Amino acid sequence: MSDNPQRYLVGIDVGGTFTDILCLDIQNQSLLSAKTPSLPGKQWEGVLNALSELGISAGDIRAFVHGTTIATNALLERKGAKTAMVTTEGFRDTLEIGRTRRLIGGLFDIKFVRPKPLVDRPLRIEVPERTAANGEILNEIAGYDFEPLAELLKDEEVEAVAIGFVNSYANNKTERDASAALGRLLDDVPICFSTDVVAEQGEFHRFSTCVLNAYLTPVVIKYLETLSEELNDKGVKAPVNIMGSNGGAMTLPQAAKFAAGTFLSGPVGGAGGAVRICEMANVDDCITFDMGGTSTDVALIYQRTPRISHDNQIDAYPLQVPQLDIHTIGAGGGSIAWVQDDGTLEVGPQSAGALPGPACYGRGGEEPTISDANLILGRLPTERTLSGGLRLDKAASEAAFISLSKKLGDGDIVQLADGVLRIAVAKMAGAVREVSVHRGFDPRDFALLGFGGAGPMHVFLVAEELAVPQVIVPRYPGHLSALGQLLADQRLDAVRAWGGKLSAVDPAELRGPTSEMKTVASKTLLDAGFESERQKHTFTVDMRYVGQSFTLSVSLDENASSWDSVRDAFARRHTETFGHADANNDAEIVNIWLVSLGVVDKPTLAFNGGDGVDVIVEERKVWFGDDWTDCPIYNRDRMETGFSFVGPGIIEEAGGTSIVPPGWRVTVLEAGSLDCANPLVDV
Amino acid sequence: MRSRIADCPDGDYFSEGYIESDGSNPEPLVVRLKLTIDGDSIQxxxxxxxxxxxxxxxxxxxMAFNAVGTIVxxxxxxxxPINNGSFNPISVTAPEKSFINARETAPCGGMAEVKFLxxxxxxxxxxxxxPEMSVGDLKGGANHIHIAGPREGGGTYIHYEWPAGGTGASAGVDGSNAVRSYNEGDFNSIQSAETVESQYPLRVERCEVRNGGCGDGAFRGGFGLRRDIKVLDETAMLSVLSEKNVIPPYGVAGGNNGAANRFVVVRNGKLIQPSDVPGKVSGFGLQAGDLVREETAGGGGFGDPLNRDPALVAEDVRLDYLTAEQAEARYGVVFESGGGVDAASTSARRLSLASARVTATLEASNEDDIDGSRRRISVPRAMASDLCIVDGDLVELRGNAIAPLRGWARVVDVANNIISLGPTGMxxxxxxxxxxxxxxxxQTAPEGVV
Known part of the structure; x- marks a missing residue:
């Protein structure tokens, strides 16, 4: 059989602890994977290590998609570019004051210190420009002499410039003029203006988003350049795409202009992969439970579509770009258990990471972690090596827990390990409530999808805590994020502040702005290699009743000749969200959104089941609830399609261990996923 | 909570403060507190x-219980986390029909002003x-600002905001600028300029840090907010309900007070006081082109400003929060022509500022000088002249207590530098x-602030 020269789709997911690489061989429908420690500060090296670990021919890679935490890390470590901001007179402190909120805790905290803005005050420079709320330009900037300003920025060795003017959402001419004028004077300094990043009303949120983008752009560009050069050297000819926070892939040039759209580049892959798992398992609604070494990410998928959130915040900075509504908490397998000031037990957010890792890794870690708790409770094997060659050191775990126990006044370390696990589960259940109950969804109507290195180990406990009836564990759970990446469509989100009262605006007036938006998006996708038949464009509008300030998103037929369907859809959404609608009140459109997809081919994922021989590899005592129970250990590779058992049971495979409590019925589905029914819930 | 209280030294602790005016009566209202630590409980x-x-x-x-619970x-x-037991160790006695425990017919629209006092x-x-947790005082009150006028097509518009101030300094920590403080929820206090302008016939001309307005200290308070809103229509009116326009936020441990709140109108380039009682304005008529200027209080300082690290003062000057002149007058920090701190001149300037301070000898008397609700402090005439004050001006004394004692000067003709205080003052x-x-x-504004 002749080799398909472009047989590999490669997804790489960089987590806080491990870099996962997954390769789908489309020639024979098989998956190859590898896991290497993430290298803080040298993320691209970790990526290359993972690639060489995989041992495939670089020239045979057809597509390469990458989830990166580079933007998040650069922000959290304040290692972004030296950034200047050019703004309207009277508004240089908008970034600093915002709307006077603390934004990151601080209640009862006398010693609270507000985080500094990303732009130093002397580099927030006002220019004589002003546009009114109706778009009328009160003070033109064309003709302004930018030369002294450009000189100042050069003297200060500024590396990026953000331009944000008041009311530019209504008319961005002065922003465009200033950007063009400065661009002519500053070589090689990336400049972005606020309406080019997000075109919505609200100067603080728009400026903050623009500044985040400017601040991170040089970092992201540098990383992407290094990575693609190194990949080129290794013989990778395929284009390198980066996951965007909206769940779609971006080309390198797109990412280089839109660094603020990459904050969730790492975790979004899991949500995309989860949608594919839902399709194969015939499940419409699920909540993802992606637990790694450092953190747990949860996201709600409703009718096979991950929820999008527009008002986001990273650290203390508002970020108004569409992101998957992913909630992250600092509880992962490496999260450390510790005693707080008031003498109570707490877990995380500090993590032992990959190095030294949990005490049981035997790499010098001495802190008690969630993984150590699992080992003490018999939930992880001590007698056999794990995939990846790691053999866990139970004595080290026990030593770590004994020292924790001493700080709490001594006591049984099994009980303590159980307590640590319960605290972690309570936190993770809280995260699930955050994306469900807090958004008006009942988690009992959803399946919980457990993946990530530690997800299948804990997802059952979280499901029991929340009375979720069904748990699904995909095949290769440790690599689902990477799988989601390599199957991701390209996605662009565009917004325009446009609208008015439905009673006063003619639907025909929509044609202009919608066709302009679509033209821009089509061109971008075409440049990325997507012909029009592989493009999909969907409009929505943000609407509210006249006099309201919050909006709801409603789908829009841009060719509609009346507002009837929009009005009805808004009333439905309003009723779903708030429990009522008001037929007598005029509604208004505030923004138009366009989501444009470049659709990639998605190979079917049918993983072969095992032969059903020697499914049970051993039996050992495992702590469930409040006692030790005999528990069979299953080898997932040997489980046939249709195989079924009732827990307790532990299912081991490369990249993940599922720990099934007593009473749960587990069935192997055709595509390889485990379908698990909660015995405590009547469906 | 009980174990934390038990760690505190038992005893009685005293403080007092004022509502400047109820809006109609110029007489202040006083809150007097005796706080008792008794084992593991607080009264x-x-x-x-x-x-x-x-x-x-x-x-x-x-509100009184709320305030004590919040601050404790x-x-x-x-x-x-707060649980059922968190506030059990606290008990509060507030006299019935006092303004902090009012009964029917007493209007309570200014309850936020009372709570923050x-x-x-x-x-x-x-x-x-x-003492290690002591913190400079805050803007007080909510700073309710209403600009209202006829809406196009009928009805009335009301633009309402409640701008935050600077937060107080504490040991090791400067206050933060124009932000919600530790004792309140994290809500927006100003509208976005773009929302204001798209909804109302108003234009936000300026929304920035109020430079110079911090309470000075070894750690300084945060700076307040300055916001200018221009009236575009022919008719509109302004109403304000705020506090600490006259009695500014106190500093602690020798720190200075922050700038007081100030809400004024700028008409044809001139400042107008829109009411007789500062900070309490009821339906002042605005005209097209008027600028409503909101300036919020700076947080109180912590510690002696002459002990502030000159590098931190230099940073405030670099950031344009303070001018070099303010740095010299208020912190004694002198800069070289190149911009660096001139260490020798700074030491000398600090010595001369310290020696220019006015000191008094305290004398215990049998009776407090209370005039209505006001505490009066008798100041010898020569001392009053050194301080450039006249009878009725607000003064403060700094003793061992973390906060200063404030009172209205009663200038007396005695030829000494003795100030006598009654038992509660002591x-x-x-x-x-x-x-x-x-x-x-x-002073309602620190030196060098217009």
Whole structure:
């Protein structure tokens, strides 16, 4: 059989602890994977290590998609570019004051210190420009002499410039003029203006988003350049795409202009992969439970579509770009258990990471972690090596827990390990409530999808805590994020502040702005290699009743000749969200959104089941609830399609261990996923 | 909470503070507090607080307990979650029909003003209990600002905001600028300029840090907000309900007060006071082109400003929060022509600023000088002239207490530098007969701030 020269789709997911690489061989429908420690500060090296670990021919890679935490890390470590901001007179402190909120805790905290803005005050420079709320330009900037300003920025060795003017959402001419004028004077300094990043009303949120983008752009560009050069050297000819926070892939040039759209580049892959798992398992609604070494990410998928959130915040900075509504908490397998000031037990957010890792890794870690708790409770094997060659050191775990126990006044370390696990589960259940109950969804109507290195180990406990009836564990759970990446469509989100009262605006007036938006998006996708038949464009509008300030998103037929369907859809959404609608009140459109997809081919994922021989590899005592129970250990590779058992049971495979409590019925589905029914819930 | 309280030294701690005016009556209202630490419980006794009033500055029975709970929690146990037991160790006595525990017919629209005053008084007492947590005072009140006028097509528009101020300094920590403080929820206090302009016939011309307005200290308070809103229509009106326009936020441990709140109108380039009682404005008529200027209070400072690290002062000058002139006049920091700190001149300037301070000898007397609700402090005429004050001006004394003792000067013709205080004054200052202490004026704006 002749080799398909472009047989590999490669997804790489960089987590806080491990870099996962997954390769789908489309020639024979098989998956190859590898896991290497993430290298803080040298993320691209970790990526290359993972690639060489995989041992495939670089020239045979057809597509390469990458989830990166580079933007998040650069922000959290304040290692972004030296950034200047050019703004309207009277508004240089908008970034600093915002709307006077603390934004990151601080209640009862006398010693609270507000985080500094990303732009130093002397580099927030006002220019004589002003546009009114109706778009009328009160003070033109064309003709302004930018030369002294450009000189100042050069003297200060500024590396990026953000331009944000008041009311530019209504008319961005002065922003465009200033950007063009400065661009002519500053070589090689990336400049972005606020309406080019997000075109919505609200100067603080728009400026903050623009500044985040400017601040991170040089970092992201540098990383992407290094990575693609190194990949080129290794013989990778395929284009390198980066996951965007909206769940779609971006080309390198797109990412280089839109660094603020990459904050969730790492975790979004899991949500995309989860949608594919839902399709194969015939499940419409699920909540993802992606637990790694450092953190747990949860996201709600409703009718096979991950929820999008527009008002986001990273650290203390508002970020108004569409992101998957992913909630992250600092509880992962490496999260450390510790005693707080008031003498109570707490877990995380500090993590032992990959190095030294949990005490049981035997790499010098001495802190008690969630993984150590699992080992003490018999939930992880001590007698056999794990995939990846790691053999866990139970004595080290026990030593770590004994020292924790001493700080709490001594006591049984099994009980303590159980307590640590319960605290972690309570936190993770809280995260699930955050994306469900807090958004008006009942988690009992959803399946919980457990993946990530530690997800299948804990997802059952979280499901029991929340009375979720069904748990699904995909095949290769440790690599689902990477799988989601390599199957991701390209996605662009565009917004325009446009609208008015439905009673006063003619639907025909929509044609202009919608066709302009679509033209821009089509061109971008075409440049990325997507012909029009592989493009999909969907409009929505943000609407509210006249006099309201919050909006709801409603789908829009841009060719509609009346507002009837929009009005009805808004009333439905309003009723779903708030429990009522008001037929007598005029509604208004505030923004138009366009989501444009470049659709990639998605190979079917049918993983072969095992032969059903020697499914049970051993039996050992495992702590469930409040006692030790005999528990069979299953080898997932040997489980046939249709195989079924009732827990307790532990299912081991490369990249993940599922720990099934007593009473749960587990069935192997055709595509390889485990379908698990909660015995405590009547469906 | 009980174990934290038990760690505190037992005893009685005193403080007092004022509502400047209920809006109709120029007489202030006083809150008096005796805070008792007794083993693992705390009692807050507000006996001596003014009676309820006809203006809006009253609140119901919940606020005093709320204020004590909030501040005690912040000082003693800020990190742990609140549970049923958190506030059990606290008991509060507030006289019925006082303005902090008002009964029917007393209007309570200004309850936020009262609540934040009680916070301020409790914080002064708790600063005595836990000096390392003591913190400069805050803007007080909510700063309710209403600009209203006829809406196009009928009806009325009301633009309402409640701008935050700077937060207080504490040991090791400068205050933050124009932000919600530790004792309140994290809500927006100003609207986005773009929302204001798209909804109302107003234009936000300026929204920035109020330079120069911090309470000076070894750690300085945060700077307040300055916001200019231009009226575009022919008719509109302004109403304001705020506090600490006259009696600014106090500094602690020798720190200075922050700039007071100020809400004025700029008409044809001239400042207009829109009311007789500063900060309490009812339906002032605005004209097209008028600028409503909101300037919020700076947080109180912590520690002597002459002990502030000159590098931190230089940073404030670099950031344009302070001018070089303000840095020299208020912190004694002198810069070289190149911009660096001139260490020798700074030492000399600091010595001369310290020696220019006015000190008095304290004398214990049998009776407090209380005039209506006001505490009066008798100031010898020569001393008054050194301080450039006249009878009725606000002064403060700094004793061992973490917060200063404030009172209105009663200029007396005696030829010495003795100030006599009655028993409650001595307690509030935590001072003894014969102590030497500093007296100074309380200005609504720090030096060099217009």
């Amino acid at each position: 807050a006794d507000f006996t001596g607080t003014s009676a309820q009033t006809n203006g809006p500055t009253n609140c119901g029975p919940a 929690k912040a000082f003693l146990d800020p990190k742990t 009680i916070d301020s008084v409790v914080a002064a007492a708790m600063g005595q209990v836990v 307690r509030l200052l935590d001072a003894d007969h014969g102590d030497q202490l500093e007296i100074r004026t309380v």
